[in-house]
Amino acid sequence: MSAMLAGEVATRAGYFLGAEGVACLSAEQALAFTGLLETSRRLTRELEGELEAKHGLSFSALGLLGRLAVAPRGTLRLTILAQDMGLSLSRVSRVVDGLEERELLERQQCPADARAINACLTARGATLVRQAQATHGAGVRRHFFEKLDKEQVRMLAATFTSLLDGAQPSCVA
């Protein structure tokens, strides 16, 4: 299997193994790294496709609505959303544009600070987010957890927790 493994690695990790070679990373390391990125890519593609098809929501849109759904009064300021979600404020502003268009949320002037805008979930939005969360949850189970045993899940959770520990937010702006 070592030969087949090496072949796999050469294919999937070709972009950082130079002509000089394989000494750069071990086969296992290459698999761990490229596997992580590739798994994330496929999972995202698959799940976001379902979400888009069934509810017309991107991942970010669902994340935003989901955060509103658990916030007091269904309301959060855009800045808070951006920080929470690790997105730029400009992106959040435009996601909100789209959701407001569809009347899933409303922009409201913040009474305490005239600069600030509250995104506020509508009844329509609250209904949709519940449905979409159900779709998404089912998709996650189907595409991810059904293929993993308990031990693997435990280990992944522990590994990612430690990796993300020194967590500066992923978006600077």
Place this chain on the structure above:
Amino acid sequence: MSAMLAGEVATRAGYFLGAEGVACLSAEQALAFTGLLETSRRLTRELEGELEAKHGLSFSALGLLGRLAVAPRGTLRLTILAQDMGLSLSRVSRVVDGLEERELLERQQCPADARAINACLTARGATLVRQAQATHGAGVRRHFFEKLDKEQVRMLAATFTSLLDGAQPSCVA
């Protein structure tokens, strides 16, 4: 720690835990899933940023050049590149546009098939890809492997290998 863990999960996985709740996924499952996506996002952002800053290459561009670098005669057809890289052909065509502009590769008519185009690495491209691979390899070690022990790497490699096993290509088009 269970309380803090639950808090973490509520924050990071808020988008699929509805008002009704936490019953949907276990805390560990939520961490494994969101951790995967978040880790991938940060890693990509960090590494691609370095690559862009030092060599003006995106991840895809490096992948493409890297594949040419190990191909016979530094040459591959666009279709092959697209399949290998899990990108759409249209995307590959445009990445090639950019790299051709910078004279890191050339488009050549395939002698055997007048429809096909070969992307062919130039000397400049071959030099750059080696440098960029070095940068990238160092970045991967620094941002990823330095934070993991041997056992974790082994486990990640095994898990992702089995997850990606039934691997239909991630890009349909």
Place this chain on the structure above:
DNA sequence: ATGTTATATTTGCGCTAGCAAGTAACTTGG
């Protein structure tokens, strides 16, 4: 030979994403 179907690539469009610049409003030091 020739029409049909399949393959290879390019181009137009729409989406997500961030950064930079612009505007409005809050805060603070003098």
Place this chain on the structure above:
DNA sequence: CCAAGTTACTTGCTAGCGCAAATATAACAT
């Protein structure tokens, strides 16, 4: 009280990505 600096948001721009349509060539069946 007001000028300088900070914060909140919006808007214009760029880049990556895929899909769908357009074009050109190949392969195949009649």
